[in-house]
Amino acid sequence: MSEQVVLGVDVGGTNVKAAIVSVSGEVMTAVSYPTDAEDGPERFVQRLYEQFIKLLQKSGCQLTDVLSVGVGLAGFLDVEHGYIEEAVNLHWRNVAIVQLLSESLHLPIYLDNDANIAALGEAWQGAGQNAKSVLCVTLGTGVGGGIVLDGQIYRGVSTMAGEIGHITVKPGGPLCNCGRHGCLETLASATALVNMGVAHGLHSPSGGTANAEEIFALAKAGHRDAQQVIQELVNWLGVGLGIAANLLNPDKIVIAGGLVNAGDALMDPLRASFAANALQRVYRSCELLPATLGSRAGMLGAARLAIQGAALENSVL
Amino acid sequence: MSEQVVLGVDVGGTNVKAAIVSVSGEVMTAVSYPTDAEDGPERFVQRLYEQFIKLLQKSGCQLTDVLSVGVGLAGFLDVEHGYIEEAVNLHWRNVAIVQLLSESLHLPIYLDNDANIAALGEAWQGAGQNAKSVLCVTLGTGVGGGIVLDGQIYRGVSTMAGEIGHITVKPGGPLCNCGRHGCLETLASATALVNMGVAHGLHSPSGGTANAEEIFALAKAGHRDAQQVIQELVNWLGVGLGIAANLLNPDKIVIAGGLVNAGDALMDPLRASFAANALQRVYRSCELLPATLGSRAGMLGAARLAIQGAALENSVL
Numbered sequence: 132m133s134e135q136v137v138l139g140v141d142v143g144g145t146n147v148k149a150a151i152v153s154v155s156g157e158v159m160t161a162v163s164y165p166t167d168a169e170d171g172p173e174r175f176v177q178r179l180y181e182q183f184i185k186l187l188q189k190s191g192c193q194l195t196d197v198l199s200v201g202v203g204l205a206g207f208l209d210v211e212h213g214y215i216e217e218a219v220n221l222h223w224r225n226v227a228i229v230q231l232l233s234e235s236l237h238l239p240i241y242l243d244n245d246a247n248i249a250a251l252g253e254a255w256q257g258a259g260q261n262a263k264s265v266l267c268v269t270l271g272t273g274v275g276g277g278i279v280l281d282g283q284i285y286r287g288v289s290t291m292a293g294e295i296g297h298i299t300v301k302p303g304g305p306l307c308n309c310g311r312h313g314c315l316e317t318l319a320s321a322t323a324l325v326n327m328g329v330a331h332g333l334h335s336p337s338g339g340t341a342n343a344e345e346i347f348a349l350a351k352a353g354h355r356d357a358q359q360v361i362q363e364l365v366n367w368l369g370v371g372l373g374i375a376a377n378l379l380n381p382d383k384i385v386i387a388g389g390l391v392n393a394g395d396a397l398m399d400p401l402r403a404s405f406a407a408n409a410l411q412r413v414y415r416s417c418e419l420l421p422a423t424l425g426s427r428a429g430m431l432g433a434a435r436l437a438i439q440g441a442a443l444e445n446s447v448l
Numbered sequence: 449m450s451e452q453v454v455l456g457v458d459v460g461g462t463n464v465k466a467a468i469v470s471v472s473g474e475v476m477t478a479v480s481y482p483t484d485a486e487d488g489p490e491r492f493v494q495r496l497y498e499q500f501i502k503l504l505q506k507s508g509c510q511l512t513d514v515l516s517v518g519v520g521l522a523g524f525l526d527v528e529h530g531y532i533e534e535a536v537n538l539h540w541r542n543v544a545i546v547q548l549l550s551e552s553l554h555l556p557i558y559l560d561n562d563a564n565i566a567a568l569g570e571a572w573q574g575a576g577q578n579a580k581s582v583l584c585v586t587l588g589t590g591v592g593g594g595i596v597l598d599g600q601i602y603r604g605v606s607t608m609a610g611e612i613g614h615i616t617v618k619p620g621g622p623l624c625n626c627g628r629h630g631c632l633e634t635l636a637s638a639t640a641l642v643n644m645g646v647a648h649g650l651h652s653p654s655g656g657t658a659n660a661e662e663i664f665a666l667a668k669a670g671h672r673d674a675q676q677v678i679q680e681l682v683n684w685l686g687v688g689l690g691i692a693a694n695l696l697n698p699d700k701i702v703i704a705g706g707l708v709n710a711g712d713a714l715m716d717p718l719r720a721s722f723a724a725n726a727l728q729r730v731y732r733s734c735e736l737l738p739a740t741l742g743s744r745a746g747m748l749g750a751a752r753l754a755i756q757g758a759a760l761e762n763s764v765l
Contacts, residue, residue, distance in 0.1 A: 207729065263605055264604060264605055276695075278695075280597075280602075285597075286697070287581060287696060287697020287698065287730075288580055288581060288697055288698060288699035288733050288734070289697060289729055289730070289732075289733035290697070291694070291697040291727060291729050291730045291733075292695065292696055292697035293695060293697075294694045294695065294697075294727060294730070295694075295695060297694050297727050298690075298691040298694050298695060299617070299687050299690060299691055299725060300616075300619070301619065302617070302618065302687055309727060311724070311725070370616050370619055373615075373616060374615040374616055374691060374695075375695055377608070377611045377612075377614050377615050378593075378595075378609065378610060378611065378612060378615060378691075378692055378695055378696065379604055379609055379695065380603070380604020380605055380606060380607070380608040380609035380610075380611075381604065381605060382605035407628070408616060408628070410608060410611060410614050410626060412524065412606055412608050413604075413606070413608045413611070415606075416605050416606035416608075417605070
């Protein structure tokens with residue numbers, strides 16, 4: 132018998148990343164293709180089926196080698212019932228996605244949100260490997276978070292656990308999309324960094340708004356305002372990480388998202404800010420690390436979710 | 449064979465509470481006696497042994513019915529090695545307490561800190577019963593916290609999880625005993641309430657500093673400053689609970705400590721403040737409840753810890 136495999140699927144607003152992954156974690160073959168969410172969930176499922184068959188052929192695996200499918204997507208999900216309540220970036224509401232997928236693929240389907248899936252990926256194969264408890268924080272348009280305890284996603288009672296982007300770090304601070312004020316994501320997302328750059332009159336070399344990468348480049352070149360903007364983001368992020376660590380006492384915190392490309396220019400001051408905001412016994416037992424899987428975290432995390440689901444169902448692994 | 453039992457011990461700065469508790473949760477017999485911590489750990493252990501023998505006689509149980517002993521105390525503990533690093537209220541440092549106790553009692557000993565033990569007690573027999581995830585917050589001299597997931601204490605990597613008293617809710621706020629600023633316990637403990645009362649010129653009927661109970665009585669009688677002081681505490685506590693709930697997504701938050709005696713005068717405004725500070729999907733799935741076990745929570749939680757420890761060792765339950 133060939134090694135058993137799963138299909139891991141990361142559904143982004145722009146692209147879908149899918150891979151056939153062995154239960155031991157080897158990516159047999161992977162693909163990225165446009166989501167085209169505006170065509171609707173049925174067409175999305177049909178395209179995923181076509182891609183799945185192509186992936187299988189390329190990987191040399193048989194359909195009978197495939198245990199299950201893991202799917203990650205951004206949105207409010209009812210994981211228990213396999214239901215998308217609202218996926219803002221796909222403009223989908225009330226979709227029985229697991230039912231649609233299982234009718235097409237005839238395999239067990241496991242679903243979770245993008246932040247949880249990315250955290251699981253990093254905990255399995257990335258910076259969070261070999262940790263008992265991992266908090267993964269993704270700095271992007273917003274600030275996402277996922278918690279992995281003993282190798283399993285910790286979801287809480289209504290799959291909302293790990294919402295570090297919406298912890299209040301500055302009562303009365305900037306208005307957040309969630310309707311409240313001073314949430315971490317209003318002060319420490321990539322978007323917040325760019326907005327602070329605008330407020331400080333930073334410009335891109337082309338004359339427009341400086342993006343996050345350009346702000347880090349300006350800071351490296353000695354631009355005081357750029358340095359200050361980064362320090363401000365780091366200060367707030369340190370408050371948020373300190374709060375989360377005092378509650379969760381994790382052994383690893385993994386920082387993901389595009390900002391991590393800045394490397395030590397982000398991580399060094401962030402470690403100092405974290406240390407200033409967590410209890411000594413908490414930060415001394417916690418490694419703060421940049422993510423290592425990049426955009427593959429979701430796909431790998433989805434594969435891991437599929438493997439865990441199949442193991443639970445079949446006790447085969 | 450009689451029903452199997454455990455000894456649950458809650459070591460406070462002033463009194464020790466100990467009970468023989470059956471594995472089904474019935475308190476067979478209980479005692480409270482002075483801790484006299486200044487006599488040192490060896491004398492403490494000797495006294496506990498004497499009390500244990502008396503309790504056994506009263507309960508009608510045999511020594512062979514006793515599975516194990518659970519011990520809760522305030523301090524920095526190395527739970528894995530059964531070691532007190534520092535117990536401030538007992539003035540003990542570097543005590544191999546589990547070794548001392550097992551040499552005297554000849555039973556397996558299980559140790560944890562007071563906040564975790566109280567949380568476990570409330571989750572087992574108190575307000576947190578039947579919940580998947582419970583956060584228990586004790587408002588006292590400080591603000592303590594314990595997390596119980598699926599009936600087990602969640603300790604984190606260095607037994608510091610649940611330290612909600614030291615999450616930053618007001619960056620740059622009042623100086624905390626931990627050396628940082630704006631920790632929840634500087635703004636929302638019973639001590640903080642009394643201090644705010646002093647700042648607002650509140651007096652006890654006897655003319656001295658108004659204690660927490662007197663501040664609630666003043667507020668009930670229509671005293672504006674007393675009402676404002678309570679609202680301020682409630683506002684900060686709501687920020688802290690909202691933060692913790694957005695991260696943990698628990699189904700129950702239990703509020704313990706003497707302030708809970710104020711009843712709805714505390715809980716009603718606190719529920720409103722919590723709702724304003726948590727994501728909608730988080731607070732809608734979370735009950736915020738007053739503790740029901742009072743000062744028995746620690747003793748019962750210690751008993752539960754002993755039962756769980758014995759079950760794990762012996763698979764007898």
